[in-house]
Amino acid sequence: MAAKKILMLVGDYVEDYEVMVPFQMLLMVGHAVHAVCPGKKAGDFVRTAIHDFEGDQTYSEKPGHRFTLNADFDAVAAEAYDALVIPGGRAPEYLRLNPKVLDLVKAMAKAGKPIAAICHGPQILAAAGVVSGRPCTAYPAVGPEITEAGGRFESIPVDGVHVDGNLVTAPAWPAHPAWIGAFLKVLGSRVEA
Structure with a gap:
């Protein structure tokens, strides 16, 4: 497997598990991951939030950790990266x-x-206009935005994943095994059990 250079876009109150787990897992299998945030540099941190599913009508939110950035947003260029992760x-x-x-x-x-x-x-x-004509999933409350942007929202179980070519989407962190596994396949990575 050739190591890939992956860009991760994060910001204050990114979901804790959705930044920490993929960041660590992608590093674990040998990829380089640059976590960046507008207005911040390598060594700065973003605050995270823990979203949980406790039987309420929507997720609950609790303070998370400080996640340290390892690259400068201002220095990022799309052509320098092989892939993108958006928690x-x-x-x-x-x-x-x-x-x-x-x-x-x-x-x-x-x-x-x-x-x-x-x-x-x-x-x-959706805001970037890249879901138009494409099926994808997200947290259910984001479904209307996907539809409004011309995409086709796929309602799937919270631990599921949807893959459409190069686009790998999931509803929430309970999908990590399926989501990260599918992303690794799209990247061409092999993980030995």
Whole structure:
């Protein structure tokens, strides 16, 4: 397996598990992962939020950890990366307002690079206009945004994954085994049991 260089777009109040687990797992299998946030540099951190499913009408939210960034957002160029990961949480709602974030996503989608987005991460995909004509999934509350952006929202179990070519999406962190496994396949990675 050739190691890939992966860009991870994060921001304050990114979902804790959705940034920590994929970041660590992708490193574990030998990929390079650059976690970046607009307005921040390597060594800075973002605060995370833990979203849980406790029987309420929507997820609950608790304080998470500090996640340390390892690359500078201002130095990022889409052509330098092989793939993109967009975790969920509350960060996507404001990251999608950043023109450079949208330009990065558009460039990577146009180049056909693998893109993995989970939970609220597809809000950025919708804002960038890259779901038009494509089926994908997300946290159910994001479904209307996907539809409005011309995509086809796929309602699947919270631990499921949807793959459409280079696009790998999932509803929330309970899908990590399926989501990360499918993303590794799209990347061409092999994991030995």
